[in-house]
Amino acid sequence: MIDNQLYRYFFISALVTIFTLGCMWGAVNLLLIGLGESFHSIDYSWVLAHGHAMIFGFVGLFIMGFSFQAMPRFAGVTLRNPRLAFSTLPLLITGILLQALAHVMAPQPPYLPLGVLAGLLQLIAVIIFVWVMVYTLRGAPTKGYYNDFVYAALGWFLVAAVANPIIFSLFEAAVTPEEFLFNVSSFNIPYRDIQTLGIAVVMILGVSLHILPHAYGFRTPSRRWRRFLLWGVNGAVLFGIISFTAGMTTGVHWWHAANGISYI
Numbered sequence: 001m002i003d004n005q006l007y008r009y010f011f012i013s014a015l016v017t018i019f020t021l022g023c024m025w026g027a028v029n030l031l032l033i034g035l036g037e038s039f040h041s042i043d044y045s046w047v048l049a050h051g052h053a054m055i056f057g058f059v060g061l062f063i064m065g066f067s068f069q070a071m072p073r074f075a076g077v078t079l080r081n082p083r084l085a086f087s088t089l090p091l092l093i094t095g096i097l098l099q100a101l102a103h104v105m106a107p108q109p110p111y112l113p114l115g116v117l118a119g120l121l122q123l124i125a126v127i128i129f130v131w132v133m134v135y136t137l138r139g140a141p142t143k144g145y146y147n148d149f150v151y152a153a154l155g156w157f158l159v160a161a162v163a164n165p166i167i168f169s170l171f172e173a174a175v176t177p178e179e180f181l182f183n184v185s186s187f188n189i190p191y192r193d194i195q196t197l198g199i200a201v202v203m204i205l206g207v208s209l210h211i212l213p214h215a216y217g218f219r220t221p222s223r224r225w226r227r228f229l230l231w232g233v234n235g236a237v238l239f240g241i242i243s244f245t246a247g248m249t250t251g252v253h254w255w256h257a258a259n260g261i262s263y264i
Contacts, residue, residue, distance in 0.1 A: 006065070006068045006069065006079070006082055006085060006086055007065040007066065007068055007069035008065075009065070009086070009089055010061045010062065010064050010065025010066075010068070010089060011061075011062065011065045013057075013061050013089060013093060014057065014058050014059075014061035014062045014065065017053055017054075017057035017058050017061065017096070018054065018057070018058040021049070021050065021053035021054075021057060021096070021100060022050070022053055022054045022057070022058055025046070025049075025050045025053070026050055026054075029042050029046055029047065029050060044184075045103040045104065045106050045171075045172065046103070046104065048103050048171060048172075049099065049100040049103035049104060051192075052096070052099060052100070052103075052164075053096055053100055055192075055195045055196070056092065056095075056096055056122060056160075056164075056195075057092075057093075057096045059195070059196075059199070059200055060092065060157070060199075061089075061092065061093075063153075063157075063199065063200070063203055064088060064089075064092075064129055066207075067129075067133055067150075067203075068082075068085050068132075068133075070207070071133060071136065071137065071150065072136050072137075074144055074146070074210055075136070075137055075139075075140035075144060075147075076140060076141060076142075077136060077137075077139050077140050077141075078136075079132070079136055080132060080135045080136045080139065081132055081135070084128060084132060085128070085129070085132045087125075087128060088125040088126075088128050088129050088132075089125075091121050091122070091124055091125035091128070092121075092122055092125040092126075094118075094121055095118045095119065095120075095121035095122035095125065096118070096122065097118075098114055098115075098117060098118035098121070099115055099118035099119065099122070099164075099168065101114065102114040102115035102118055102168070102172070103115070103168075103172065106172040107172070107173075111172060112169065112172065112173055115165065115168040115169070115172060116165045116168070116169065118165075118168075119161075119164045119165025119168055120165065122161055122164060123161040123162060123164070123165070125161075126157055126158055126160075126161035127158065127161070129154075129157070130154045130155075130157065130158055133150070133154060134151070134154065137150065137151075144210060145209065145210075145223070145226055146206040146207065146209045146210040147206075148206075148230050149202055149203065149205050149206025149207075149209065149229075149230060150203065150206050152198075152202050152206075152230065152234050153198070153199055153200075153202040153203035153206065156194055156195075156198030156199045156202060156237075157198075157199045159194055159198070160191070160194045160195050160198070160199060163191060163194065167187060167188075167191050170183040170187060171183055171184060171188075182248075185248060186245060186248035186249055187245065187248075189244060190240070190241040190244050190245050193237060193240055193241055194237070194241065197233075197237045197240075198234075198237050201233065202233060202234060202237075205229060205233065209221065209226065209229075236261075236262040236263075237262070239258075239259075239261065239262045240259060240262030240263070243255045243256070243258045243259040243261075243262065244256070244259050247259060
């Protein structure tokens with residue numbers, strides 16, 4: 001029963017998140033910015049909390065719910081250990097709420113240990129999610145050509161979860177405004193690329209390769225095109241992260257010029 005209904009709890013939680021910490025909080029932030037006629041009318045920590053809730057809370061929960069429901073059916077197997085899979089929901093929700101609270105509290109203690117604890121809870125949830133999905137897909141009688149995209153997206157999800165408490169500490173524990181601006185300008189864009197391009201886009205590509213040809217009668221892309229998509233997109237994301245971060249941290253502007261290759 002829990003296997004068949006699992007996705008509903010994740011989808012409902014994702015919708016609740018986007019209508020509260022997502023849309024509502026974003027609207028409040030914009031209202032305060034408008035009333036104050038300045039982007040400094042709100043604490044940037046509010047923006048960070050809002051953005052994290054949108055990515056991990058809305059996108060993350062939606063991807064997890066969809067994966068638990070659809071991926072096993074694509075592969076012709078049943079979800080392995082659905083109760084363990086369900087345990088990721090309270091872990092992720094608790095972590096997101098605690099991290100939002102830690103962002104709002106900063107720099108008042110105990111914001112830092114609270115934020116790190118929140119990150120660890122979310123990391124545990126993602127590790128369980130990745131393990132359940134890999135264990136499930138490896139039990140399939142045949143390997144789907146979309147599997148490599150799913151595995152890549154899972155890998156990016158794991159990287160984002162590992163980086164999350166580190167990013168929290170870099171942004172919220174900065175001592176001076178100069179240190180804060182340097183950390184945000186150097187690491188925020190690569191971190192968001194991991195979340196939006198690495199997790200969401202790669203997962204969408206993999207699912208689209210499976211669904212769209214059957215649903216709309218499209219021609220199935222050749223193996224060569226699928227490999228190009230897999231290595232091209234993931235390679236571009238990885239190179240973009242490395243080149244942008246290197247350019248910001250070393251001051252060597254050639255890295256920024258090379259970063260354009262990832263967009264092409």
